[in-house]
Amino acid sequence: MGEKIERQVFTGSDRAGYRQKIRRGLDVFAAMLRGFRFDVDRPLTGLEIELNLVDGAGDPAMRNAEVLRAIEDPAFVTELGQFNIEINVPPRALAGAGLDGFEEQVRASLNAAEARARGTGSHLVMIGILPTLTRDLMTAGALSANSRYAALNEQIFAARGEDMTLAVDGIESLHATVDTIAPEAACTSTQFHLQVSPDQFAAYWNAAQVIAGPQVALGANAPLLFGRRLWHETRIPLFQQATDTRPEEIKAQGVRPRVWFGDRWITSVFDLFEENVRYFPALLPICTDEDPERVLDGGGTPELGELRLHNGTIYRWNRPVYDVVAGRPHLRVENRVLPAGPTVADTLANGAFYFGLVRALAEAERPLWSRMSFSAAEENFNACARYGIEAQVYWPGLGNAPVSEVILRRLLPLAHAGLDRWGVDPALRDRALGVVERRCLTHRNGATWQLGTLAELEDAGLDRRAALRAMLNRYVAHMHTNVPVHEWPHQGTDASSVK
Secondary structure: OOOOOOOOOOOHHHHHHHHHHHHHHHHHHHHHHHHOOOOOOOOOEEEEEEEEEEOOOOOEOOOHHHHHHHHOOOOEEEOOEOOEEEEEEEEEOOOEOHHHHHHHHHHHHHHHHHHHHHHHOOEEEOOOOOOOOOHHHOOHHHEOOOHHHHHHHHHHHHHHOOOEEEEEEOOOEEEEEEOOOHHHHHOOEEEEEEEEOHHHHHHHHHHHHHOHHHHHHHHOOEOEEOOEEOOOEOHHHHHHHHOOOOOHHHHHOOOOOOEEOOOOOOOOHHHHHHHHHHHOOOOOOOOOOOOHHHHHHOOOOOOOHHHHHHHOOOEEOEEEEEEEEOOEEEEEEEEEEEEOOOOHHHHHHHHHHHHHHHHHHHOOOOOHHHOOOHHHHHHHHHHHHHHHHHOEEEEOOOEEEEHHHHHHHHHHHHHHHHHHHHOEOHHHHHHHHHHHHHHHHHOOOHHHHHHHHHHHHHHOOOOHHHHHHHHHHHHHHHHHHOOOHHHOOOOOOOHHHHO
């Protein structure tokens, strides 16, 4: 997302030329899917984690450029807000000790980065939304100094033609008007990447869509925004609204939002890229010099820069990725539904659950999505974002059931089998999935811990602002222990108070 661009103003001619070029790219992509050799010999998995920066008091630290200079590690890159950075973890295979390798690498990198960030008066926090973030900070001045972010901000509001309304009704309610995409920076996530073949892509993407709801319920860690208790995963409605190019009249016509769950099961990765081109006008109509037909006809691998740039401005919760590494193309499913944190151990437990489960479902003799409507999967997703681990979902064979029961009875055994197919070490498999199991049994995740601890601190006499800071300080201390969140000291929250 942080790729730099040189322009912020575009003409009608730019847009017309881009439309023609991206359609040519789509035709070339279709031809490649029919007969080109994609890199599928040794499928890899990847991981990205978006991080918040805070000062010594726990308030947002608007200094990511200074922090990145101090960290001096190319794995860490800028993100949308000046209080955000991101770590891109090199891909690896899951087989054997792959999960353990991810955990060791992420912990070592984050610990080293924290030590260097401390010299700037900053600290790193893995959390879905920073609880101490305030509405008054959400201005254009909060955006990172990056031409792409400035251009996106300009183009989104040019498309809207008016300011943006944020409206989330949860435990409490939030209604605010903003004139910048800065609130999007509040949404810090974990992204899992899974390399798949063209033939397998549809099954893996459909599987990822099916389980998006249970994933969010299990990993919810963003119950607070601008001092209000909202959804257990408030990041979901906030991200949808903070990047919405549609004024109310366009919404009423049924035009699709750029943050999109989708509206159907697919039969090919081409379906998704074709939808991108058909439904969404370009935000950044920048053409490269590549002639994709000539490159393909000459035996080369087209970069398809226009198709990829456009794809990067359509924020599906499970995004298709076309990429070229060392001259060979590959496809990935980028799973974007989860928040950051609370710990590296929790993150890798979420990853193990996802990677194992999608493999088992994608390779099942009878696809689960043949027994579930797409709208049911979307309803599950929204219910789980709102109610978290307490959500009720629809599941084939169970009907309406608590999501924790669905995970324990149906999904954990499948995730276990899927990790076995990946060749994951049994001890690492059991440790990771054991975290998932205990989260379901205790009904404790990042969201319930934040809400319960906030209630405890307010009951002790602290006002909301002071309680948020104190809660975040406790959170950060626990985060550094790498003890899974279900084991953190927890006063609990009555389920009726969070629905």
